[in-house]
Amino acid sequence: MPADDCGHHLEPAPGERSALDLASGELFVLAALRAWVAPLRDPEGTHPDWRALFRMAGVAADAAQGFDQLMGIVARSAIRLLDVRCCRCPGLGADEEALLRITGALQAGEALSALEELTDWLPQAALVPALQGAQRFATLTAAAGLRLPSGPSPAQPPPADAGRVLH
Template sequence: MGRILTFAPRILRQEPPTTANLRPAESILLLALRWWVADLRQGGDPTGRLRHALAMAALPAPAADAVDGFMRSVARGARRQIEIHAPRCPCLAADEAQFLRAARLAQIGEAAATAGCLSEDMLAPEAAALAAGALAGLGQIFAVSGLRFSASPPIPTAPEPEAAEDSKTEGWRLPPWTVLH
């Protein structure tokens, strides 16, 4: 006798957004954030690579200091583990997309909205205010160099609940600026 299995229809998940559709400003900022994290993971000073890479993108030296200040504010004030992918990863993490939205808000002068975007579930309010200030300076540097952030970077879909539960490890926590990828 056959057995009939019922399958609950699942909503098809969208493919995760990729970095291929980002504009130059978003691509440069995302790569700077990813290299900053990668260098820190390897125990190095991230500012050397930042200075060189941002100079190659025709951005002045203060851009590297602004990225470094932003990421240090994020690292100090993170409420949870922030997901930053490897530099060459083609996927865009939800946290990375949130940083890009915050950068756009900062560039158009929306200081309160920038801090709010960063403090939703990501940063403590004090750290969000510091990070928003660093992003505002960075947004100005990008704008002067002719780089504008787009209105709406792609928003990744949230992982399914069972996938999130499987990835939890009791008693072990990475520093807030790292993520396994």
């Protein structure tokens, strides 16, 4: 199977959900996540401006601040490497699926479900501020009409050779 310049296949791996299967709210969250992480993956590269995605989608600047708060905490405090793919990768990583679940849960008022997901990423001391940022992001994203489903979404563990990392 052909691969892109990051070494990812041009089609999702078996068992992975394709970005093409995402609804608009999910696609927005995925794009924001990948654009935020892109400079960490490749500091010398040219990357999309994640803040511009919020403006183009009509999402309030406060949502971008909440997202940046969440992601900054994750980048500084993650207890493990996270599976976040490059902007062009067609398949979703397990932690990308987790962020979709976190956002959907918070939009549905299910903070405990979101907190459970975050405990897989963060130490206890970082959970409350991360959840606060995620809540602001989720609430204002929903207010902009970008609602995500709550509940489980298909997720696969990252492949053993996953070279996609946030931290």
